[in-house]
Amino acid sequence: MDRLSKEQRHRNMAAIHNKGTKPEVMVRKFLFSRGFRYRINHHQLPGKPDIVLRKYNTCIFINGCFWHGHDGCKYFVIPKTRTEFWHAKIERNKERDSENKQQLASMGWHCITIWECQLKSKVREVTLESLLYTLSLIFLKNHQSKSYEQLEDSSLMVAEP
Numbered sequence: 001m002d003r004l005s006k007e008q009r010h011r012n013m014a015a016i017h018n019k020g021t022k023p024e025v026m027v028r029k030f031l032f033s034r035g036f037r038y039r040i041n042h043h044q045l046p047g048k049p050d051i052v053l054r055k056y057n058t059c060i061f062i063n064g065c066f067w068h069g070h071d072g073c074k075y076f077v078i079p080k081t082r083t084e085f086w087h088a089k090i091e092r093n094k095e096r097d098s099e100n101k102q103q104l105a106s107m108g109w110h111c112i113t114i115w116e117c118q119l120k121s122k123v124r125e126v127t128l129e130s131l132l133y134t135l136s137l138i139f140l141k142n143h144q145s146k147s148y149e150q151l152e153d154s155s156l157m158v159a160e161p
C-alpha cells in the first residue's frame with residue numbers, strides 16, 4: 001500500500017493542504033493519490049454524487065454545511081432575516097438528500113457523506129483517513145458476501161447426487 005516515494009507523498013499532502021481548493025476537488029485528489037479511480041458528477045445517479053467509486057459500489061457526497069443543513073454544526077446557522085424562508089429551503093434540501101440516498105441504497109450503492117466542516121485543515125487528515133478505512137470495510141463486506149455466495153453454490157453442487 002505504501003509504495004509512494006517521499007517526494008510523491010509530499011506532493012499529495014501539498015495537494016490536500018492547498019488552501020482555496022474546492023472541498024470535492026481535495027477529496028478527489030486525495031483518493032487519486034491513494035490509487036482510487038472514480039467518476040465525477042454521475043448524472044444518471046440520484047443526487048449526482050460528487051464522486052462515484054464503481055469498484056466499491058460507493059457514492060460520495062461532499063455537502064456544504066449550510067445548504068445541506070448539517071445538524072449541530074457551527075457553520076449551519078439560519079440567517080436572522082427571512083428565517084422562515086431559509087428554514088423551509090434547507091428542510092427541502094435535507095429531504096431531497098435523504099430521498100436520494102434511499103434511492104441509491106435500493107439500487108445497491110453505499111453512500112458516504114463528507115461535510116465541508118470535516119475538511120477544514122485541522123480535521124482534514126483524520127476525515128480522509130477514516131474515509132479510507134470506511135472504503136476498506138465496504139470492500140471487505142462486498143467481497144465477503146460474494147465469496148459466501150460462491151461457497152453456498154459449491155456446497156449445493158456437492159449435495160447433489
Ligand SMILES: [Zn+2]
Nearest residue numbers: 065070073117
Ligand atoms: Zn458541518
